[in-house]
Amino acid sequence: MIAYKIVEYNKGELKSLFHGTNGTRIMEQHTWLEAQIRENAKDGTSKTTYKSGWHVLPTLDECKEYLSRFTKRLDKLVIVEVEIGGDIWEKEHSPSNVLLSTRMKINDVVYRHLDGNTALEDASKVFDKGELEAAITRMKNYQERLDGNRMKGKAEEEPSGALAGKIK
Numbered sequence: 308m309i310a311y312k313i314v315e316y317n318k319g320e321l322k323s324l325f326h327g328t329n330g331t332r333i334m335e336q337h338t339w340l341e342a343q344i345r346e347n348a349k350d351g352t353s354k355t356t357y358k359s360g361w362h363v364l365p366t367l368d369e370c371k372e373y374l375s376r377f378t379k380r381l382d383k384l385v386i387v388e389v390e391i392g393g394d395i396w397e398k399e400h401s402p403s404n405v406l407l408s409t410r411m412k413i414n415d416v417v418y419r420h421l422d423g424n425t426a427l428e429d430a431s432k433v434f435d436k437g438e439l440e441a442a443i444t445r446m447k448n449y450q451e452r453l454d455g456n457r458m459k460g461k462a463e464e465e466p467s468g469a470l471a472g473k474i475k
Contacts, residue, residue, distance in 0.1 A: 313373065360396070370386050398434065
C-alpha cells in the first residue's frame with residue numbers, strides 16, 4: 308500500500324522526526340524497514356497509549372495538511388512516498404487519519420518546504436529534471452577535463468624507477 312510520511316532531510320540523509328529505530332534516526336531508502344513495536348507507546352505528554360509502528364498518512368493531501376501544523380525545522384522537513392506492509396492499523400485517538408505499520412520502504416521524496424516557509428512545492432518543480440540533467444552533463448564534462456589534466460600532468464612528471472637516471 309502506498310502512503311506518505313513526514314521525515315527530516317539533513318545532510319543527504321532521511322531521518323525520523325522523533326524516535327530512532329535500532330539506535331538510529333537515519334532511514335535508508337528503497338529498503339524494507341522494520342518498526343520497533345511497543346504495546347503502550349505515548350505521544351509527548353499524552354496519557355493515552357497506543358501500539359506503536361511506522362506513522363504514515365494514506366494520501367499526499369492529508370500529509371501536506373498535517374505538515375502545515377509544524378512550526379520548527381521547516382527547512383529540513385520533507386514528505387516521502389512510502390510503501391507499507393506487514394500489519395497495518397489505524398492509530399486510535401488521533402484527530403488525523405494516521406495509519407501505523409510494522410514494515411515500511413521509502414520510495415522517494417515527493418514534497419518539501421521552500422525557504423523555511425509553510426508553502427509546499429511539488430518536488431518535481433524544486434528538482435527540475437532538465438536542470439538536473441544539465442548539471443549532470445556539466446559534472447561529467449568537468450570530470451573529463453580533470454581526468455585529461457591528470458593524464459597530461461603524469462606525462463610531464465619526472466620519470467621514476469629504473470628509467471629515472473637514463474632519461475634527461
